[in-house]
Amino acid sequence: MTTPHPHPEVPLAPSTVVVAGGRPARAAGAPVNPPLVLSSTYVSQGVPQPGEPLYARMDTETWHPFEEVLADLEGAARPAVAFASGMAAIAAVFSFLPAGGTVVLPRHAYQATLGLTDDLAARIGVRVVRVDAADTDGVVAAVGGADLLLLESPTNPMLEVADLPAVLAAARARGVLTAVDNTFATPLVQRPLALGADLVVHSATKYLAGHSDVVLGAVVAATDDLAERVRAHRTLTGAIPGPVEVWLALRGLRTLALRVERSQASAAVLAGRLAAHPAVAEVRHPSLPSDPGHARATRHMAGYGSIIGMRPHGGPAAADAVVAAVRLWVPATSLGGVESTLERRRRYATESPTVPEDLLRLSVGIEDVEDLWRDLDRALRAG
Secondary structure, eight states: OBOOOSOTTSOOOHHHHHHHTTBOOOOTTOOSSOOOOOOSBOOOOSSOOTTOOOBTTTOOTTTHHHHHHHHHHHTOSSOOEEESSHHHHHHHHHTTSOTTOEEEEESSSOHHHHHHHHHHHHHHOOEEEEEOTTOHHHHHHHHTTOSEEEEESSOTTTOOOOOHHHHHHHHHHTTOEEEEEOTTTOTTTOOHHHHTOSEEEEETTTTTTOSSOOOOEEEEESSHHHHHHHHHHHHHHTOOOOHHHHHHHHHHHTTHHHHHHHHHHHHHHHHHHHHTOTTEEEEEOTTSTTSTTHHHHHHHOSSOOSEEEEEETTHHHHHHHHHHHOSSSEEOSOOOSSSOEEEEGGGSTTSOTTSOTTOEEEEOOSSOHHHHHHHHHHHHHHO
């Protein structure tokens, strides 16, 4: 697979890479898109040679274009490693933890990530330190003696923004392995490897695939050694994605720049209007000048993301009423699809107990922003 490059001395823009990357080599009669290969095994005899396909748990050519494009987007020199889900990718990162080791991560993070750390604590004695991701001094103090720092920025679902350059540098100085879950921002908005991270994690189910029809994860590594360890973990545990899912994710990735541009712009409009709405008690979105993460996001990100946190007046009952009243927004979990979704996060017993009971997480899609606003406004006023 090659990325056409008419001017090699000028790097391609990310919005071009998502379209041009991972294409088959140009030749008369060649397909424009990489083929979908459905085979569990390959013809092989004698001593296997390096790079020779053998068995689809080890490698399959349908993974390669997606892995190469994602690596290009994240600024990595070696391909990403695709996984069966975002949590399989997180589990691969946690595989670097020794028994009895210490992991530092945000107190507000994806609930399944928090649940997995609790499981590791119970089974192999991992020490779990949860921090306020926005408290730089607190994070730096916590990483001393840790084995792994896993960050989300912005966090899920509270949208706290970490000072990634500062905390990643502090962790590196202490010899601590670092990983950043970049699902919310996408590599078009934030590139953690360039900010000092060792590993980047994605739930490609969300923005990368972008159509709520694929479950997929990926890890991008800063070094060959880390990449090989992640790839070996995938092979040994069998946490592999199906070729159809990876092929669909690559197809979805082609429109990532357009989708992110549209959804971010709409999210900023909606956040501003919600902040002034009489039925709304609080709004979190880094685009708002009053948001605690605004200054950091402006410095370190190329946008503010498409997720909004909102708390209506009236508590959990009012939040549930909004979810029940919307007609265009889809009441559903997950995020990052072309459709706009919302949910009250504390409906899950496994959500962090410090997330407010009435917090609604809104994932802004690509519908007309005025239609989205009318539906939200009507639902808020109906309560």
